[in-house]
Amino acid sequence: MAEFAGFPSGTQDFLRELGADNTRSWFEAHRQDYERFYIDPARQFVLAAGKRLRAIAPGIRAEPRILGSIFRINRDTRFSPDKRPYKDHLDFWFWEGDRKAAVSGFFARVSPDFVGIGAGCHGFGQERMAAFRRALADPVTAGELGKVAVRLTAAGYHLTGEVSPKTRFLYVHVDEPATEATTTTLIETCVRHWRQLAPLHRWLVDRVQTPAPATAG
Numbered sequence: 001m002a003e004f005a006g007f008p009s010g011t012q013d014f015l016r017e018l019g020a021d022n023t024r025s026w027f028e029a030h031r032q033d034y035e036r037f038y039i040d041p042a043r044q045f046v047l048a049a050g051k052r053l054r055a056i057a058p059g060i061r062a063e064p065r066i067l068g069s070i071f072r073i074n075r076d077t078r079f080s081p082d083k084r085p086y087k088d089h090l091d092f093w094f095w096e097g098d099r100k101a102a103v104s105g106f107f108a109r110v111s112p113d114f115v116g117i118g119a120g121c122h123g124f125g126q127e128r129m130a131a132f133r134r135a136l137a138d139p140v141t142a143g144e145l146g147k148v149a150v151r152l153t154a155a156g157y158h159l160t161g162e163v164s165p166k167t168r169f170l171y172v173h174v175d176e177p178a179t180e181a182t183t184t185t186l187i188e189t190c191v192r193h194w195r196q197l198a199p200l201h202r203w204l205v206d207r208v209q210t211p212a213p214a215t216a217g
Contacts (some may be wrong), residue, residue, distance in 0.1 A: 005046035007110060010037040011090070016112040019088030019127040027086060034073070042070045042090060045108075045187075050094065052191045053106060056198050060106070061131045067183045069093055088112070096205050101126050104171075104204035106194045115180045117190050119169025120160075120195035121204050129209055135207040144207070148199045156194055170204065172197050 014037045018027065027034070043064040050062020050069070061071045071091035077083045085115055089111035095102035103124070109116035124132055135141040142163075148160050152172060161170035180186055 003184075004044050004187050005184050006186050007041045007045070008037060009182055011041055011110065012112045012178060012181060013089050014038060015090065015110070018086055021110065022084040022086055022088065024085055036072065037068075038090060039070075042092070046070060046092060048187050049092070049108070049190060052095055052187060053194060056191070056195055057106075057201065058097065059217055060094050061096060061099065062094050068099075079191075083096055084205065097209065103209035103210070104201045106197070106201060108190055110181045112178060114175040114178050115186070115189075116173055117193045118171055118173035118200045119194060120169075121208070122169050122171055124168055124208070129168070131208045131211050132167070132170075135211065136163070136165055141203075141207050145203050152197070152200065157196065159200075170200070 014033045045063040046062050046069045053060045068070055069092050075087050079215050088201055089109050092108040097106035104121050106119045145163055149163055152159055157172045159172055161167045180189055
């Protein structure tokens with residue numbers, strides 16, 4: 001497979017126009033553009049990104065399909081005051097283990113305004129919240145996370161979420177210019193950030209997603 005050469009300019013055009021006319025009638029009239037500029041290049045991106053990510057995290061899952069590594073374009077409007085039916089951006093997610101149970105992952109977003117790249121956890125469920133708190137209560141594992149946070153800060157990243165028991169999420173998100181999406185260097189740019197953020201992902205997977213069983217005191 002040839003290396004991913006970037007998204008076509010039509011991808012951001014499609015997303016921008018969808019944002020301006022976010023209606024089912026517009027979307028149905030441009031369904032061919034959705035297939036050509038959203039689905040097809042998204043699958044190619046996932047295949048290329050997954051290949052590179054496995055060198056960073058060998059257990060990573062990269063599935064080139066909707067509800068795999070490619071998020072649905074449809075918005076869930078059930079509990080939101082914003083009733084627009086479609087997202088005006090393209091989201092990707094790469095994880096380890098079972099997708100529904102994954103605490104951390106590497107992610108990317110393509111929008112008309114920026115390219116977002118990051119890794120970590122956007123929300124701890126109740127069970128994972130308990131595991132996270134246990135990890136912070138252990139001086140060894142808490143110290144590991146502290147060192148990760150220090151290294152990320154020194155590298156210029158901002159860790160969203162406090163390293164404390166009150167934390168509900170813990171991730172890093174950085175923005176690159178929107179023009180990066182159409183370049184042949186997009187995968188390299190993503191990998192450069194993902195490699196720096198890999199220790200945060202690793203800690204979350206090992207210490208929160210699949211922690212070692214507690215030993216009897």
